[in-house]
Amino acid sequence: MSSHSDESGKKLGMWLFLYTEIFLFGGLFVLYAVYFARYTSEFVAGGKELDQLFGVVNTVILLISSFAVAASITAVQRNQQKRTLAGLGVALICGLVFLINKYFEWSHKVANDIFPGSEKLAEGPEGQNIFFGLYYMITGLHSIHIIIGMVLLLVSLVCVKIEKITPTRFALLENSGLYWHLVDLIWIFVFPLFYLVV
Amino acid sequence: MPVFHMDNRLWGSMDITQSFFETPAPARYKGILSWLITTDHKRISLMYLFSILFWFFLAILLGGLIRLELMFPGQTFVSAQVYNSLFTLHGVIMIFLFIIPALPAIFGNFFLPIQIGTDDVFFPKLNLLSWYLYMAGGIIAILSLFSDGFPDTGWTFYVPFSISTHTNVSTAVFAAFVLGLSSMLTGLNFITTIHRMRHSLMGWMQIPLFTWSLYATAWVQLLATPVVSITLLLVMVERYVGVGLFDPAKGGDPILYQHLFWMYSHPAVYIMILPGMGVISEIIPVFARKSIFGYKAIVASSMAIAVAGSLVWAHHMYASGMSDTAVFVFSLLTFVVAIPSAIKVFSWVSTLYKGAIQMAPPLFLSLCFIYLFSVGGLTGLVLGAAGTNIHVHDTHFVVAHFHFTMFGGTGFAFFAALHYWWPKMFGRMYNFKRAYIGAALLTGGFMFHYVPMFILGLQGMPRRYFDYLPRYETGNFLAGFGAAFMIIGMFLMIMNLLFTLRKPRNASSDPWGGTTLEWQTPSPPPLHNFISEPEILKYPYDFTGVVERYSKETKE
Amino acid sequence: MEKKPDTHIFDYKTLAAVLCGLLILTAITVGVSCVDFGKLNVWIALFIASLKGSLVLLFFMHLKYESRVLVYSFLSTLFFLGIMISFMFWDVGFR
Numbered sequence: 001m002s003s004h005s006d007e008s009g010k011k012l013g014m015w016l017f018l019y020t021e022i023f024l025f026g027g028l029f030v031l032y033a034v035y036f037a038r039y040t041s042e043f044v045a046g047g048k049e050l051d052q053l054f055g056v057v058n059t060v061i062l063l064i065s066s067f068a069v070a071a072s073i074t075a076v077q078r079n080q081q082k083r084t085l086a087g088l089g090v091a092l093i094c095g096l097v098f099l100i101n102k103y104f105e106w107s108h109k110v111a112n113d114i115f116p117g118s119e120k121l122a123e124g125p126e127g128q129n130i131f132f133g134l135y136y137m138i139t140g141l142h143s144i145h146i147i148i149g150m151v152l153l154l155v156s157l158v159c160v161k162i163e164k165i166t167p168t169r170f171a172l173l174e175n176s177g178l179y180w181h182l183v184d185l186i187w188i189f190v191f192p193l194f195y196l197v198v
Numbered sequence: 199m200p201v202f203h204m205d206n207r208l209w210g211s212m213d214i215t216q217s218f219f220e221t222p223a224p225a226r227y228k229g230i231l232s233w234l235i236t237t238d239h240k241r242i243s244l245m246y247l248f249s250i251l252f253w254f255f256l257a258i259l260l261g262g263l264i265r266l267e268l269m270f271p272g273q274t275f276v277s278a279q280v281y282n283s284l285f286t287l288h289g290v291i292m293i294f295l296f297i298i299p300a301l302p303a304i305f306g307n308f309f310l311p312i313q314i315g316t317d318d319v320f321f322p323k324l325n326l327l328s329w330y331l332y333m334a335g336g337i338i339a340i341l342s343l344f345s346d347g348f349p350d351t352g353w354t355f356y357v358p359f360s361i362s363t364h365t366n367v368s369t370a371v372f373a374a375f376v377l378g379l380s381s382m383l384t385g386l387n388f389i390t391t392i393h394r395m396r397h398s399l400m401g402w403m404q405i406p407l408f409t410w411s412l413y414a415t416a417w418v419q420l421l422a423t424p425v426v427s428i429t430l431l432l433v434m435v436e437r438y439v440g441v442g443l444f445d446p447a448k449g450g451d452p453i454l455y456q457h458l459f460w461m462y463s464h465p466a467v468y469i470m471i472l473p474g475m476g477v478i479s480e481i482i483p484v485f486a487r488k489s490i491f492g493y494k495a496i497v498a499s500s501m502a503i504a505v506a507g508s509l510v511w512a513h514h515m516y517a518s519g520m521s522d523t524a525v526f527v528f529s530l531l532t533f534v535v536a537i538p539s540a541i542k543v544f545s546w547v548s549t550l551y552k553g554a555i556q557m558a559p560p561l562f563l564s565l566c567f568i569y570l571f572s573v574g575g576l577t578g579l580v581l582g583a584a585g586t587n588i589h590v591h592d593t594h595f596v597v598a599h600f601h602f603t604m605f606g607g608t609g610f611a612f613f614a615a616l617h618y619w620w621p622k623m624f625g626r627m628y629n630f631k632r633a634y635i636g637a638a639l640l641t642g643g644f645m646f647h648y649v650p651m652f653i654l655g656l657q658g659m660p661r662r663y664f665d666y667l668p669r670y671e672t673g674n675f676l677a678g679f680g681a682a683f684m685i686i687g688m689f690l691m692i693m694n695l696l697f698t699l700r701k702p703r704n705a706s707s708d709p710w711g712g713t714t715l716e717w718q719t720p721s722p723p724p725l726h727n728f729i730s731e732p733e734i735l736k737y738p739y740d741f742t743g744v745v746e747r748y749s750k751e752t753k754e
Numbered sequence: 755m756e757k758k759p760d761t762h763i764f765d766y767k768t769l770a771a772v773l774c775g776l777l778i779l780t781a782i783t784v785g786v787s788c789v790d791f792g793k794l795n796v797w798i799a800l801f802i803a804s805l806k807g808s809l810v811l812l813f814f815m816h817l818k819y820e821s822r823v824l825v826y827s828f829l830s831t832l833f834f835l836g837i838m839i840s841f842m843f844w845d846v847g848f849r
Contacts, residue, residue, distance in 0.1 A: 178815055
C-alpha cells in the first residue's frame, strides 16, 4: 500500500487540486456574470478597446503549448527522451512569449491611462471601471498561474533530463501537464469573455 | 465501573511492539526534529492537537472577556474599540483556527488511515505542509495584532467597512487565506487516501461513519474554500489598489461580497459540523452495544448535507437588500437542509432505543451533543424562515443559535472525541468522575450562558454591540455567570486528560468495546498502525463479538 | 478498489488533429464575434469555448480514458460552479 508507486492516485490528487483552481477563478467568473448582465453595453465598449490581435495570438500560443505538453507525455511513454524535452521546451517558450505579449498589452493600457484607480476610469462610466477592474484581476491571476505552470514544466524538464522521470514513472510530468492544460482551459474562456464581447 | 477494561488481562494485549511515540518516522531524526519533520500522520495529528488547543484556550479567554465586559452596562474594563477587536479575534480564531481544523486535522489525521486499515495518508509530506500552513496562518494572525491596530471588522470582513477601516485587515485576511489553503490540502489528502488506500477488503459500505463524514467534509473543503480564498484576496487588492469591484461609487456591488463570502462560509459550517456528527455516529453504537440504526441513511445524509449545504448561502443575507425572490428561494432551500440533519438525530436516538447502554464520559458528552445540537438546529429554522428572521436578524438570538450548533454541536463532539479516543492516542485511561463533573459543569454552564441570549435576542438586543439598554441587564448578567461555569468545566476536563500523561500507560487495545479497526491495534498504535493484518468486518458496526466477550467476562 | 485506469497513449497524429480542431474553432469564434446577433453573441462564444474546453479536457488532459471517479467528480465540480453562478441571478436578476 505504499503511496509512492500509485501513479493514478497522484493524478487523482492533482485533479482535486485543479478543482480548487477552477473555483478560485470561479469566484471571479461569478462577478463577471453579474456585472456583465448589469453593464452589458459598457462591457461591449470595453471589449472593443482591447486589442483583439493580442488575444488571438495569445490563444494560439497557449493552444500550441498545450499540444506540445500533451505530445511530450506521449513521447515519455514511448521512451523518446529528446522529443519529451523538445515538447517541454516549446511549451516553456510559448509561456514566455505569452507573458511578454501580456506585458506589452498591459503597458499599452497603462500608457493610455487605463488601470485600476486611474483618472480615466474614475471619470468614465461605472461599467467601464468594472470591466477593466475584472480584466486586470482575471488576466493578472491567470498570468500568475502561467508563471507557476512554467515553474512546474521547468522542474519536469530537469527531471526528464536527469532521468528522474522515466517511461514507467512520469506522474510529475503528467501532473505538471494537467496544470498547464488547466491554465490553457481557463484562457479559452477568458479570451471570448473579454476580447470578443460585442 | 467493572464494564470497561482498565487492565489487560482479559483481552487486548499491552504493546508488545513499540508505539509510534518510540518509533520516529523518518527514523533518522531524534528529539524535537522527530516531530517537526515527521511524516507520520499520528505525530502530525498530535502536533495539531496541541497547537489547536492553544488557540482554543486563547479564543475562550477572549470570549470570556467579551461576556465580562457585557455583564454590566456601559464601559466595564475595555474600550469600545478593543471590544470590537475582541469579538473579531474571538470569531476569527474560533472559526479558522479551532472549529474548522479541530476534528478533521486532529482526529481525522489520526484515525482516518487506521479506520480504513492503512498505514498513512496518501500524501504524507503534503500533510506535514498543511500543518506548517496552519502554523503560518496562526502566526500571521498574531502579527496582524502588532501593527496598525487590531482588526475590528468581525470575522465576516464585510465590505465596505473592511476596505475602509484603518486597522490591519489585510494581514488578518491573509492569515485566513493561508489557513484556507491548509484546510483545502487536508481535504485533498483525505479524499485521495479514502479512494486509493482503503484496505483491499473494505468496500464503500464498510467504511466507518466517521471516515464517511470526513469524506463528505473533504469535498466541501475542497470545493468551497477556494471561493473564500479569492474573495479575501479581492479584499486585499481593494485595500491596496482600490479597483472598486465592491464599491458602489465605482460601479461595484457590496452585496456581491456577501454572496461570495457566504458561498464559502455557509458550506463551511458543514465542514465544522459534519465530522462532529461522524464522531457521534461512532460513539453512540459502541456504548449502546448495538449496531447503528440506518448506516446507509447516515452515509447518504452526510453526502446530502454536503450537497444541500452548498445551495443555501444567501440565507445569511435576508436583511442585506437582495431581491425578494432570492429571499424566498433561499429560505425554501434552507428548510431542505434540515431533513438530512434530522435523519441523523433520529438514527442516533433509534440506536440507543433498546440498546444495552453503558454510560461513560464519551457517551455522556454525545447525549449532550444531541440535545444541544437539536436546539441549535430547531432555532435555525426560526432564522431560516424569512419572516421570523427579520425580527431576530443580527440579534443575540443569532449568536445563541450558532453557538448551540457550533459549540453545543462541534465543540461537544470535539470533547466527546477527545474522551473517546484519548486512551487510543496516548494509551492512558482518565478519571471518569472528574470527566463527568467537568462535562456536567460545561453543559449546565452552557445552558445558563446561551439561553439568556435567546431571550435577549427575541427582546431585540443586537449582536456585536458594546453597550445596551437597561432592560437587557439581567440577561447579560446571568449569561456572564454561565460563561464562568463553562470555562471551569472545560478546564477541569482538559486538565483531567492532561494529568494522565504523567502516569504509565494502562489502556488496553479495546477499552470501550468498539468494532472499528482502530480498536484492533494496541494503544497507542505502532508506527505502521497494525501489528497483524486487521480483520475487516462485513458490516462495520457488528457488535455480536463484543457482546459475547462482555457476557463471558460477567459470568467469570 | 477503483477501476484500473486505462494506460492509453495518444499518438502524435491524434494530438495534432485536436490542435487543428482547436485552431479552427478559435478562427470560428473570432469570425462569429464580428457578426452582431445581439444577446446571442455571448452564448455562442461560450458554446464554442465549451467545445474547445471539451477537446482540451478529453484529449490533452486525457479525461476520455480516465476512471469514473475523475469524470464524475469533474462533472460535479462544473455542476457546483454552475449553481454558484446561476443562483446569483435569483438575487441580481430580480432586484
